[in-house]
Each structure stands twice: as structure tokens, then as C-alpha cells.
Amino acid sequence: MNAAELACGLELTSKIAAIVNLVKRDYPDMRADLRPWADDPHTQNLVDPDSIDLGFHLPGWSRRWQARSLLVQVRLHGEEGGDRRAIGIEIVGFSYFGEQWRFSTVAGGVFTGQNCPIEEIRQQLRDTSGQILALLNPAIDP
Secondary structure, three states: EEHHHHOHHHHHHHHHHHHHHHHHHHOOOOOOEEOOOOOOHHHHHOOOOOOOEEEEEEEEEEEEOOOOEEEEEEEEEHHHOOOOOOEOOOOEEOOOOOEEEEEOOOOEEEEEEEOOHHHHHHHHHHHHHHHHHHHOOOOOOO
């Protein structure tokens, strides 16, 4: 679901802002998009209500990234309005030709696709994903 639509309460809005700040800190050239999904009925039928979806756009196509835009989906588990935890992150890299690669923390942190980013970018995305999960799922002290 578009992050902008989920940003209703203070806690979730703060977490979405923190995710954007984490990404912008690591990749300052990216522009954040809190509404990556179109508002047409067909697209809305495909949207997962149990995810926070953000788009990030590079200034142009990047050889290192093998993409121009990223779709970041933070998968959530739990009751809406209750305690929801992030269970994984999926990132998809797009160029003008469509999807180029896909990364999932749920699938063991593997990159798949025709044109994956260079290893340095892959490791940075793994690190950033881990930081996002830690931010959304703070450790509980006994």
C-alpha cells in the first residue's frame, strides 16, 4: 500500500520518514516517492494492504544500479491497528524496459533478474534493508 496512505498515525508516519531518511543518507541522489502505485481501480486491486510501499528514483538510468527506479516493499504481519511487525523487504529495480532485478530478504537476500546491480550496490542494499528491519522491529529488552 502506498506509504502516503498509511501515514495516518504519528508512530507509523515517523517510521516511514525514518525509512526515507535512511535511504537518502545512503543514496543522497535518490528522490523519494510515497505514492508509487497509480490510483486507478486495476492497480489498486493488486496493492498489498500488508506492506509499506515506497518508490525511489535515481536522476537517470544508472549502470551501477542497472535501474532508474526502485520499488521498496516492507512486508508487515499482524493485525491492522495492532502490533504489526516487519517480516521482510522486497526491492525491485526498474529501467525504461521494465523490471530488471529483484531482491528479497525473505528469499535469503538473493538478487534475481537479467541485469542485477554491481556487488557494491547489492551489499549496500542488504545493509540498508537490515537497518530498515531493525528500525521497524526494535529489540525488546527482557
